[in-house]
Amino acid sequence: MSEKKKIVILGGGYAGVKAGKSLHKIFKNDDSVEITLIDRKTYHTLMTELHEVAGHRTEPDAIRIDLRTIFKGRKVKVVTDSINGVDFEKRELKSDNRTYAYDYLLIACGSDSNSFGIEGIDEHAFTLWSYEDAIKIREHVENMFALAAIEENEEKRKQLLTFAVVGGGFTGVEMVGELGEAKNHLSEKYGIDKKEVTIYNIEATPRILNTLKDEKQITKVENRYKKLGVELLKNAALVKATADGFVLKDGTEIKTKTLIWGAGIKVNNFVGKLGLDAGRAGRVVVNEFMQSLQHENVFLAGDNVHYEDQDGPLPQIVEAAEQSGHTAAENIGALINKTEMHKHKQNYHGFMVSIG
Ligand SMILES: Cc1cc2nc3c(=O)[nH]c(=O)nc-3n(C[C@H](O)[C@H](O)[C@H](O)COP(=O)(O)OP(=O)(O)OC[C@H]3O[C@@H](n4cnc5c(N)ncnc54)[C@H](O)[C@@H]3O)c2cc1C
Structure with missing residues (x-):
């Protein structure tokens, strides 16, 4: 009997999960x-939903779904390991403890902050790019209110109650x-006048939500900000951050213990x-x-992909991750079954932004 063909999906995000489900359908x-x-x-x-956990609206467990539960009853074996190397010649993935052989590889490791x-x-x-990041922000923000509640020095209290994204x-x-x-219920919980809380959104260009x-x-959105008491600073490039705050290009200094960086993402560090x-x-x-331009048996999907067609570049959104995961899975199937590969087609239903 000939040895089984091994397909390995690296990454159980939106792209990897969708690819796993599609591959199950093809090869069940x-x-x-x-x-x-x-x-x-x-x-x-x-x-x-990371921001909802970070902002105390959603309970942390609500945003984690066990991968083994997702693939229960499906022909996809789930392995928990952190991969730190790929040998494309030997067709092997490596972690600290072991190697994994593959015949076909799908890399779907997402983004990292830039x-x-x-x-x-x-x-x-x-x-704000992982479950752990969201928990850190959640706990830190609450801690700032708790510390401010007992801080008598006015300047220090103001710094504790200043938050910048x-x-x-x-x-x-x-x-x-x-x-x-969150400022409403945290102010109430710690007996703080919510007028003392300052929240900034800092944007380097003249406009938010350029997409x-x-x-x-x-x-x-800007009217909603006013209602929530958020101060929007546009044309405000941040040039330096310290343990006590940050400095903008025009020299403005803002003191805070809470600076949240949401200004850029890049390819996942490992994939890069x-x-x-x-x-x-x-x-x-x-x-x-x-499909990778260098290795015929290597495919990529989701945020870690650069692809552009007549509909524009593949955006870093869930629908694009799922669609590209599906395309990659179908084409791995086509290579194995010796059928024709399918071209990727972008098709999105629009954008949704939740502001509180
Ligand atoms: C706060 C926030 C809000 C967002 N809101 C929206 C929204 O409203 N709508 C929308 O469409 N998009 C939104 N996005 C973007 C969306 O989340 C991404 O486009 C999507 O997650 C990309 O899916 P992916 O499968 O490529 O990567 P991910 O979902 O990031 O999955 C990557 C997976 O790879 C695993 N991994 C990475 N490296 C390794 C390794 N070396 N070894 C083993 N495993 C590894 C990770 O653990 C992870 O499970 C938001 C993102 C954030 C951070």
Whole structure:
């Protein structure tokens, strides 16, 4: 009997999970193929709800779904391990403890935060790109209210009650909306006058939510900010962060112990070091089949992909991750079954932003 063909999916995010489900459908009755999904976590994170956990609206457990539960009854074996190397010649993935052989590999490791080398960001700003990040912000924000409640020095109290979110994209806007809501119940809980709380959204360009073309929608968001008491600083590039606050390009200094960086993302750090063709923000360039340009048996999907067609570049959103995961899975299936590969088609239903 010939050995089974091994498909390995690296990453159990939106792209990896969708690919696993699609591959199960293709190969559920085919004993000559085995499918393994490896993620460093035991769970799939609902990334789109991280800000709700960070802002105290959603309980942390609500945004984690056990990967083994997702694939129960499906032909996908889930392995928990953190991969730190790929040998494309030997067709092996490596972790600290072992190696995993593959015949076909799908890399879907997502994004990492990008500080663009701005002084002090890596050391002093919070990021919002994982479950752990969300928990850190959640606990820190509450701690600031608790400390402010017993702080008698006016300047220090003001610093504790100042919160800044950098970036007027979806992540920044959604995070700031949650803080705008959280301040009400945290002020009440710690006996603080909510007028003492300052929340900034800092945006380097003249406009927030640049992906939204309709100016009326931007006005709506800005009006919502006013209602929530959020101060929007536009044309305000942050040039330096310290343990005590940050400095803007025009020299304005703002004192805070809470700086949340939501101003940029790039390819997942590990994927960025694999030596694959790099496009914008280090994302891996793929062809219309979501296939690596260098290795015929390697596919990529989701946020770690750079792909562009007549509909524009693949955006870093859930629908794009799921669709590209599906395309990659179908094309791995096509290679194994020796059928024709399918070109990727982008098709989105629009954007949704929640502001508190
Ligand atoms: C706060 C926030 C709000 C958002 N809101 C929205 C929204 O409203 N709508 C929307 O469409 N998009 C939103 N997004 C973007 C969306 O979450 C991403 O586009 C999506 O998660 C990308 O899916 P992915 O599968 O490519 O990566 P991810 O979902 O990030 O999954 C990557 C997986 O790879 C695993 N992994 C990474 N490296 C390794 C390794 N070396 N070894 C093992 N496992 C590894 C990780 O543990 C993770 O499970 C938001 C993102 C954030 C952070």
